[in-house]
Amino acid sequence: MTFLVVRLARALLTILIVVSFAFVVLRLSGDPALAILTNEAPPEALLAFRQSWGLDEPILVQYFNYLRTIFSGDLGMSMRDGRDAFTVVAERIPITLAITVPALMLSIMIGVTAGICAAFNPNSRLDRSIMLGAVAGFTVPSFVLGLLLVLVFSVWFGVLPSGGAQRWTNAILPIVTLGVGSAATLARYTRAALLEVLDRPYVRTASAKGVPWWQTILCHALPNAAIPMVTILGFLVGQLIAGAVVVENVFSWPGVGRLLVASVASRDLAVVQCLLFFVAATMIAANIATDILYSLFDPRLRASANRGGA
């Protein structure tokens, strides 16, 4: 119980910092009224905006007013289509999930398999090629990989569409592009985690007792290797969100990432702010899920947290 309370308190602190971050950068942008309503707005509108957001108050009062407005759920209106910023963002979320969830599954499939193959043949040619592939997967930017896939599969072979979201085939290239980048990270982690575990005395003891190798791997090595691997779940979600911003723009996929870049380019600040909170909420949820999974896999952590140690 203490464990969950500590995690929730940390989550609340992060939310507070994100909202404060938005407040600080909004203030740094100069006059928020001008930034959100632009120079073309009539003076009455600017005045009304300043009064409604309390911009004529002292800065500390403004800060608490801002916190109150945000936490009451008022995230502002989108400048570009005049609707509630939250609605504009919410309708794009399922479209982004349609590529990020399959990409996450693809990366787990490729990354974990490659990592296991590499760990069982350390320093072999297979291991070296997998690790070289993993480094390359990390150093080739997703927009380059995406455009190369378009060049090969859309331009040269003409088998897959290069962009848009009309049919399910349009999702294949974005999913592969997103999945391969995360798979590279996962392969390196899986290999490192397994190698660490395979060196442990309990694995040697199991082998010495005559336990078949597959049983040693399945029952002893993998569950313990899973513990450090769970910790990168939050990192992977972050990588997928950042990847989606770039990949959606490469493939003209009408999701959250494309909305973010379009909103940044047109300085639609209410939408950018809403997207910032949405990403923060997702990351906090992913980190809490990571913590819970971690404690499920590793009872020692739960015990120490319940004693108030962590």
Add this chain to the structure above:
Amino acid sequence: MSDAVKQEEHAGIGPRRLPAASICCAIGWLGLLLAVGLFGPWLAPYDHTAIDLLDRLAPPIGFGGSLSHPLGTDELGRDLLSRLLVSIQMSVLIACGATLLGAVLGTLLGFLAAHMRGTVEQIILALVDFQATMPFLILALAILAFIGNSLPIFMGLLALHGWERYARIARGLALGANAQGYAGAVWQLGASPVRIYLFHILPNVMATLIVSMTIAFPEIVLVESGLSFLGLGVQPPATSLGSMVGYGRDYLASAPWILIIPAATISTMALSVSLLGDWLRDRFERTGLR
């Protein structure tokens, strides 16, 4: 080779071996890129903004091109070799500047946290947690949207990438060093905190910080090129590797070289620094410098 020599080598105290061929290639390539970063515009055969509409989309040598434009030309007939050299300079400048700024900022905050403890430390650690939680690209896009873009802002923004890693490492190492005899001895001699941290603790934690810089550098190259690709990074007439890829995208079918040449440069630059970083980390671990 005798067993004793093998053991000595394994322990990292034996005769020094030359680095692998891949590391030599990586160092050579980075040296070349750095030289281009320093002298790029003077080496360029043409002005990188000079337009020649009669010679649009000329292919590189080997694909039907001529010596006058060795890497071909783009959609406005601008020489790609000249643009590449100027872009490398811009990307190297931004990545080096941002990596250094981030390292200085993070290390100072880490030392500050270790020295002050208490509330200051908690605030810095909360900021570290926040930065580590949020994907950097999203924060960068939000800042660009709110504040607007210019080269100094862009470089400062990229410097914020990864500062939390240095802060965490510097704080941890400084706390460890403070508990050791040498820091205590200098403290007893009456040295100021600035002197202790900069002249005694910093040299001892430098190896780890340098390895962190080799991790941050390729990430900054990738973030910079990603933002420039999206049209939100380096603004024309200045050009960077990412913005070259962005322009090349529209001519993917008719002139793929516009995209492939800068894309290959970005990837090999990031790959070389990653390989160098892995090698340095292995060396530091073997010699016990970490």
